[in-house]
Amino acid sequence: QVQLAESGGRLVQAGDSLTLSCEASGRSVGLSTVAWFRQAPGKEHEFVAARTWWGGTEDYADSVNGRFAISIDDAKNMVYLQMNTLKPEDTAVYYCAASPKAHPGRIFSGYDDRGQGTQVTVSS
Numbered sequence: 001q002v003q004l005a006e007s008g009g010r011l012v013q014a015g016d017s018l019t020l021s022c023e024a025s026g027r028s029v030g031l032s033t034v035a036w037f038r039q040a041p042g043k044e045h046e047f048v049a050a051r052t053w054w055g056g057t058e059d060y061a062d063s064v065n066g067r068f069a070i071s072i073d074d075a076k077n078m079v080y081l082q083m084n085t086l087k088p089e090d091t092a093v094y095y096c097a098a099s100p101k102a103h104p105g106r107i108f109s110g111y112d113d114r115g116q117g118t119q120v121t122v123s124s
Contacts, residue, residue, distance in 0.1 A: 002026045002113040004096045009118030016086050020118060022079040022096030033099045034079045036070060037108045038092035039117070045095070045108035049081065052102065059106075064090075086122045093117040 008020040024031060035050035049070040050059045058070060069082040079096055097111035104110045 002031060002098050004098060004113055004115035006094060006096045006115045006118040009094060009120045011121045011123065012086055014086060014088055014122055014124050016122075017082070017084045018086060018120065019083070020081040020094055020096075020120070022081075022115060024077045024079065024096075024098060031098050031100070032102050033104050033111075034070075034072065035097045035099075035104075035111060036068075036079075036081045037095045037097055037114075038090075038120075039095070040089075040092040043092075046092070047106035047108075048094070050104075050106070051079075061106075083120075086120075088122045088124045091120060091122050093119050 002024055003026045005023045012018050031053045033052050036048040037045045038048050039045045047061050048064055049068055051070045067085050071080045095117045096115040098113045099111045
């Protein structure tokens with residue numbers, strides 16, 4: 001099992017940038033794909049971005065493509081989500097997720113390990 005701990009969420013203004021961090025610990029050798037999801041109040045978990053740990057293949061939701069970027073620091077076992085030009089509709093709890101599978105898909109429950117989330121609030 002991989003333990004994931006997100007940090008960096010806070011209140012920002014529309015148009016601001018923010019970077020979320022996710023520290024992975026435990027069975028890091030099992031990490032094949034890492035992803036970010038988000039959940040707004042009253043809504044289901046929404047896929048945001050994913051990246052294979054070793055190959056660097058990235059996948060983004062249309063709603064964030066071009067504004068968000070997922071990256072990995074292998075030496076530190078850290079996963080980041082750089083968010084630019086934030087909009088009020090980006091307000092949500094953001095979750096880091098990991099899977100030993102190469103293509104776990106875009107469904108939150110399809111990831112074996114998930115963090116507790118960090119709140120991002122974007123005011124207009």
